[in-house]
Amino acid sequence: MNGYPAIWEELAAMVPPGVGSFSDRLQFETLVKVTAELRRPGAPKPALVTAQKEIIKLFHMNPVQRAGGAVAVEQPKDEFEKFMRASRKAG
Numbered sequence: 001m002n003g004y005p006a007i008w009e010e011l012a013a014m015v016p017p018g019v020g021s022f023s024d025r026l027q028f029e030t031l032v033k034v035t036a037e038l039r040r041p042g043a044p045k046p047a048l049v050t051a052q053k054e055i056i057k058l059f060h061m062n063p064v065q066r067a068g069g070a071v072a073v074e075q076p077k078d079e080f081e082k083f084m085r086a087s088r089k090a091g
Contacts, residue, residue, distance in 0.1 A: 003039075008032045012087035016060050022078040024059075031055040 011031060012020075020028065034052045038044050057065050 003036055004032055007035050007039075009087055011035065011061075012084050014059075014061050015084055015088065017085065017088065019060050020081060020084040022080045025080050027055060027058060031059070 008028075011028070031052065034048050034055065038048050038052060053062075056062050
């Protein structure tokens with residue numbers, strides 16, 4: 001098993017409310033894959049660390065991004081948003 005489902009759940013629980021919609025799925029998938037790669041044994045590749053940091057910013061998952069502006073909380077518009085909200089509640 002590649003661990004992607006568990007990492008997806010873990011990261012989805014960290015995304016602030018109002019962030020993450022259907023159009024963000026591919027970027028979030030990339031974040032999951034990069035995170036999985038960084039957790040493998042061995043020295044992390046600097047490019048992956050940079051990629052992870054940049055994607056985390058997009059999802060307001062670091063203190064600077066969260067403090068930089070409020071995110072409006074709306075009703076989920078699609079299944080991905082519903083999943084993201086359910087993951088946050090479970091975490």
